[in-house]
Amino acid sequence: MTSGLWKLVLEGIWVTVQLLFFSALLAGAMSFLAGIARTSRRWTVRFLAGFYTEVFRGTSALIMIFWVYFVLPLAFGWQLVPLWAGTLALGLTYGAYGSEIVRGALNAVDPAQREGGIALSFTPWQRMRLILLPQAVPEMIPPFSNLLVELLKGTALVSVMGMGDLTFSANLVRLALQQSAEVYTYVLLIYFVIAFLLTRLMRGLERRLKAGIGKEPARGKAAREPEQAETTGVGAGAGAAAGGGAS
Amino acid sequence: MTWDWNAVGDFMPHFWDGLLVTLQALALGSVISFTLGLVWALSMRAPARWVRWPVGAATEFVRNTPLLVQLFFLFYVLPEWNITFSALTTGVIAIGLHYSTYTMQVYRAGIEGVPAGQWEAATALGLPVRRTWTAVILPQAVRRVVPALGNYVIAMLKDTPMLMTITVLEMLGEARLYSQQHFQFTEPLTVIGVAFILISYPASLLLRALERRLVR
DSSP states (O other): OOHHHHHHHHHHHHHHHHHHHHHHHHHHHHHHHHHHHTTOSSHHHHHHHHHHHHHHHHSOHHHHHHIIIIIHHHHHOOOOOHHHHHHHHHHHHHHHHHHHHHHHHHHHSOHHHHHHHHHTTOOHHHIIIIIIHHHHHHHHHHHHHHHHHHHHHHHGGGGGGTOOSHHHHHHHHHHHHOOHHHHHHHHHHHHHHHHHHHHHHHHHHHHHHHHHTTSSOOTTOGGGHHHHHHHHHHHHHHHHHHHHHHO | OOOOHHHHHHHHHHHHHHHHHHHHHHHHHHHHHHHHHHHHHHHTTOSOHHHHHHHHHHHHHHHTSOHHHHHHHHHHHHHHTTOOOOHHHHHHHHHHHHHHHHHHHHHHHHHHTSOHHHHHHHHHTTOOHHHIIIIIIHHHHHHHHHHHHHHHHHHHHHHGGGGGGGTOOSHHHHHHHHHHHHTOOHHHHHHHHHHHHHHHHHHHHHHHHHHHHHOO
16 A cells, blocks of 8 residues: 555544544534433423433434435535534434433432432432432443444444544545455454544543442442441442443 | 325335335344354353454454445445345345444343343253253343343334445435436425334333333
């Protein structure tokens, strides 16, 4: 491969990474928004969040991308820049999957924790922010890590619409070189390396968050351990079981 | 925003053709992924490390790379090696292979979920290894994992539109063809989007019901 073709691949990687970053942000925001809304007391809020989840989970990411590219401009007159169109379609689709993760993890928090918050007359928002989320978020990280890899794989879909991501540049390089096996092997390896780095990153994040709420206590905390086991014994078991189900 | 019901009516015959291809790809892809997944899961329990390591590495690689690129790989590289399949067959193989790396994990969880007492009882009865697997372990493991496998069938359904990129005329392929011929994008794309929801949402409700019955 000549240096010009490598440059094309590097630009492709950059577009893929940008798209991954922005759609992960949107997907994360949508998952928390919809996931928390599904635990709301008002049925209209629950219904709307559930509707969003089922619609975007029910349809295919590629169809959403087509829809955003072709129908939005015609129907509403919104012509989006390719990067934002891809971000919108991917973020909304994967946010719907993510909202199930958030909902599952929130439901898996020991009910006694919520009741404790009520007894201390916390407002619902305080309960969410100070009691439920700090305990639920670490449990969400492993399934979110899987979802992030799925999102990375999903970014390849925008190449169908002619956006110059890694897969698109791979197709160009293949046309230039006529060596499909070599080109696609390289590209698959690049995707694999990105996925591997993402998984590592998320694993580090999980360790930090768990340490922050005293789960998997670090060495030297042995003195506090019996007390911990006593207070969280029941909830920890239920949380682990539900966490396993959510992933 | 304009909505043209005539366009919907004109598109419907193409839609049914596309649906048929989508369902074919889905059925064949499921069969391949269920079979291969079981093969991977069983070979990951092989005593020899030279079996487990390559299978583990290969499936990890396939699982963490985009199906779309794998599709291109099979579609453009296999002919270079003088192996030619139809586009649909290539697509089915790619989907089946990709999802077998997921079903493999499902089977693994199912096999690990069989209580140790079952293994011990099989040993105590002096059952040969093959019979332990076919008559004791797998029937219990597979029963447990049916709903999880079903979830992957739904996921596979949602990935079948990718076959459009390798010229298969499934639902999205038909919609795109129609749009390009008639310059009407809104109706065909919306019809197939709704069709996907109408198929996958009841299917997921069904699976939830099945899960309550099978997994206790």
